[in-house]
Amino acid sequence: MTGQTLTAKVLRAHGVGDVTPGAYGLLDVDLLMLNDVSGAVALKEFARMGAERVFDPARVACVADHFWPAKDIRSAHQVRLLREFADAQGIADYWETGATVDSGIEHALLAEQGRVLPGRVVVGGDSHTCTAGALGAFGTGVGSTDVAAVLALGQLWIRVPEAHRVTFAGTPGRFVTGKDLALALLRHGGVSGSTYASVEYAGEALTRTSVDDRMALCNMAVEAGAKTGMVAADDVTLDWLEPRLGHRPDAVAADPDAAYEREVTIDVSDMPPLIAAPWxxxxxxxxxxxxxxxRVHQVYVGNCANGTISDLRALATVMRGRTVAKGTRLVVVPATQRTYRQALAEGVVATLLDAGAMLSPPTCGACFGGHTGILDDGEVAVATTNRNFVGRMGHPGSRVYLANAWVAGAAAVTGELTDPAVLV
Known part of the structure; x- marks a missing residue:
């Protein structure tokens, strides 16, 4: 009998009896996340379906991050709806920058707060909920109607995805990060190469990465069309989680003889840093x-998976003793307040401020074209974000290049696309 994939093990352990790709089942959810955008819609649906109480307040998390700090009256109202709902339902896991000690961008925040564990199922009203896969969880984004249903019932109707295995072989170079591994997969298969698949990442190159790198990798699984992306928990994962939990969690992994619908190997030994050009x-x-x-007018370092302390350290290494190029602006957004505090303690913030950077509180902000870094017609940005569609960060006539923090730093110093190896 063929062994089970990580995907099959997690789904089976959460109520899905038939884990054959294409089969349907009700999936038990360990954690549901609402934010101030999709959450506002979900709350209306929750009320419309006649629900009064959430299925389990301890398994629901609310995060104000997309339009927070509020940019206008409407966004302030949406955050208010989320805040009042959490209070009325007794949801303790509510985070809002300026109101709670810990706060930040949802996917980074939930991980650092120990709410994402190996083998768990995390569902959120945001497409990049697949970031949870960095810790060995099955994380997936759903629409607001599904969020409302999970709020009431604690279950999600799911079609079982195919399981794909992507092996990263070789030893990555100094300036290659998890962002580049994600882009390498996109270069190999494009934006539909993993459509509705659960992509399980493995390989020698991956064993050398940090949890920060793995978050960047899993975060962009959806850009390849995937339902989710997962890295089986190993000592790197468990070492990262243990101080956050106060104990060492159990790990779940695929069986050695597990069969996959598709297997891909990508050698990253001689791979330089990659970028995704418009659009x-x-x-x-x-x-x-x-x-x-x-020519680069704006450099943006931040995002749900690339505003980590690793990203800020890389940026500071490039910027140390240098300043932002004339005509270029550098916007830096730590993913969480805890990351912000760590960057302060390490002197990273001082280095970036001395270089001329603007630092923002944690927010999704400019990543999705909301606020705090909107681009004008004809402007070019290098960003550590995950999408560069037409108009994604502002005017339809702007252009966005996706890159890691090393490349972003080099662009900030030179004012144009530059290989970081030239500077560091």
Whole structure:
């Protein structure tokens, strides 16, 4: 009998009896996340279906992050709805920058708060909930109607995805991060190469990565069309979680003889940092392939998976003793308040401020074109975010290049697309 994939093990343990790809089942949810955008819609649906109480307040988390700090009256109202709902339902896991000691961008925040564990099921009203896969969880984003149903029942109707295995072979270079592994997969298969699949990542290169890198990798699984992306928990995962939990959690992994619907191996030994040029995360190239001379007006380092302390350290290494190029602006958004405090303690914030950067409180902000860094017509940005569609960060005439923090730092210093190896 063939062994089970990690995907099959997690789904079976959460109530799905038939884990054959394409089969349907009711999935028991360990954690449901609402934010101030999709959550506002979900709350209306929750009331419309006649529900009065959430299925379990201890398994619901509410995070104000997309339009917070509020940019206008409407966004202030949406956060108020979320705040009042959490209070009325007795939901203790409510985070709002300026009102709670710990806060931040939802996916990074839930992980650092120990709410995401190996083998668990995490559902959220945001497509990048797949970031939870970095810790060995099955994380997936759903629409507001599904969020409302899970709020009431604690279950999600799911079609079982195919399981794909992506192996990253070789030893990554100094300036190659989890962001580049995600872009490498997109370069290989494009934005539909993993449509509705659960992508299980493995390989020698992955064993050398941090949890921060794995968050960046799993975060962009959805850009390849995937239902989720997962890294089986190992000592790196458990070492990261143990101080946050006060104990060492159990790990879940695929069986050695598990069969996958698709297997891909990508050698990253000699791979340079990658970028995604406008207007698709799948338009992946090297900096040299794009060529120097691409004028950069804004550099944005932040996002639900690339505003980590690793990203801020890399950026500070490039910026130390240098300043932002004339005509270029550098916007830095730590993913969580805890990350912000750590960056302060390490002197990272001082280095970035001395270089001319603007630091923002944790927010999704400019990543989705909401606020705090909107682009004008004709402007070019290098961003550590996850999407670069037309108009994603502002004017439809703007252009966004997706990159890791090393490349972002090099662009901030030179004012154009630059290989970080030239500077560091």
């Amino acid at each position: 698709s995360p799948g338009n992946v190239r090297t900096v040299d392939e794009v060529g120097s001379g691409v």
